[in-house]
Amino acid sequence: MKAIIIGAGMGGATAGIALQNMGCRVEIYESVREIKPVGAAISIWPNGVKCLNFIGLQQQIKTLGGNMAAMAYRDYRTGETLTQFSLRPLVERVGEYPYPVARAELQSLLLDALGRERISLGKRLVELEDDGRQVTAWFEDGSSASGDLLIGADGAHSVVRGYVLGHTVERRFAGYVNWNGLIAAENGLAPADQWTTFVGQGKRVSLMPVAGGRFYFFFDVPLPQGLRQRSDTAKEDLRGYFAGWCAPVQRLIDRLEPAGVNRVEIHDIDPLEQLVRGRVALLGDAGHSSTPDIGQGGCAAMEDAIVLANLLRTHSLGIEDTLRRYQESRRQRVGSLVLKARKRCDVTHGKDPAATEDWYRSLARETGEHIIDGLADTIEGGPL
Incomplete structure (x- = not known):
């Protein structure tokens, strides 16, 4: 079996590794001429960590991940702690640690595990054709590639999504702007083993530990x-x-x-009913672009990759049948993550000021149990 993957980001690379591990031939085509990470860092929650473990990167992700042992919210004016609690109960409940990681380091890990020779750069997709036996992709430079199936892992601005749906989808502006980057950790900012977030006025400032004595920050x-x-x-x-x-x-x-500061206007897309057309499937942001408010965008892409590879390994009624099963397996899960992130986004960023003020007041009463329940509910919905 030969798989063509469009996009060499986190989802595409994870899919490539998972498919290679099951004996599939993989070719990845990426539109950019140089691969650069989008954003400074990413939180890999235990459902995503389990996916990396599954493809053989268990020790590597531990090395790259920051020690996020606790979580705290603080008042924006005084800096006083509203709530602070250990994440150990979450780890014990779901069976794995969360690991915030620098995007560049995670991407390098995935590409090295995949084999960089599998990736062709400067290949901007312009057309697809599925003749029922194979899928052919044509690129802007006049070249083409064919395989038994094609995976669209080409991000929030996906070209493959337009083919699968038969129309384009408008991204929805979520109402806020995010600034982010990496900075050396120091106790004058926040504890080096804690995810610390200052909240007020519908705004957030957050510091999350990553390896190498650094914080991932965002505003x-x-x-x-x-x-x-x-x-x-x-x-x-x-x-x-x-x-x-x-x-x-x-x-x-x-x-x-x-x-060293990235500025991003935050968008998402409404949940899609269709993730598959014939021998073509959407994966990651191409199929379910969400706001980063619950930290599940990358994790969901890795879940997609594992589910797709396992279905291709275990089902024998043909690729189109298997991809339909992939769609049914993932549609509700990823749609719920998009909506959960959107709901959290609206509360956090003051879309309804009264609801946001209620949230601030609830943080002052929070012991950690409610937040951990919410995190665990999201994590335990994954395939591993």
Whole structure:
């Protein structure tokens, strides 16, 4: 069996490894001429970690992952702790640790495990054809590739999605802008083994530990779409949005290097009923682009990869039959994650100010059990 994968990001690379492990021939085609990670870091929750374990990267992800032993929310003005609790009960309940990781390091790990020779760069997809026996992809440079199936792992702006659905899908602006990056950890910002989030005014400032004595940081601000803001004005912009916030937030802003700050307008797409057409399947953001508010975008893509590989390994009624089973296995799961992230996004970022204020008040009463229940419910919905 030969699989053509469009997109060499986290989902495409994981799918490539999983399919290779079951004996499938894999070719990956990526539109960019140089692979660069999108964003500074990512939280791999235990359902995603289990997927990496499944494809043989158990020790490697432990090395790359940060020690996120606890979680805390703090008041935006005073810096006082609203709630703080250990994540050990979550680990014991779901059977694995969460690992925040730098995206560049995770991507390098996946590409090395896959074999970089499997990837062809500068291949922008322009057309697909499925003749019932094989799928052929044509690229902008005039070249083509054929295989028994094709996996569209080409991200939120997916070309393959248009083929599967027969129409384009508009992305929905989620109502906020995110600034993110990596910075050296120091106790004046937050404990080095804790995910710390400052909340207030419908905004967030978050610090999450990654390996190498670093924090992944992000700032969220509810803003209109399309503002003319540049990376070299990030510090000034953030000082304005977070004026009056507590000392650790001001210290974080002061330490930023504008060249190391990413600015992203956050979008998602409505859940799709269709993830498959014939011998073509969508995977990851191509099929279920979500906001990052529950940290499941990358994890869901890895789940897709494992489910698809296992179904191809264990079913013998043909590729089209297997892909339909993949669709039925994943549609409800990924749709629920998109909507759960959207709901959390709206509460966190003040879409209904009263609901957001209720959330702030609830954090002051939180012992950790309610949050851990929510995390575990999401994690335990995965295939492993």
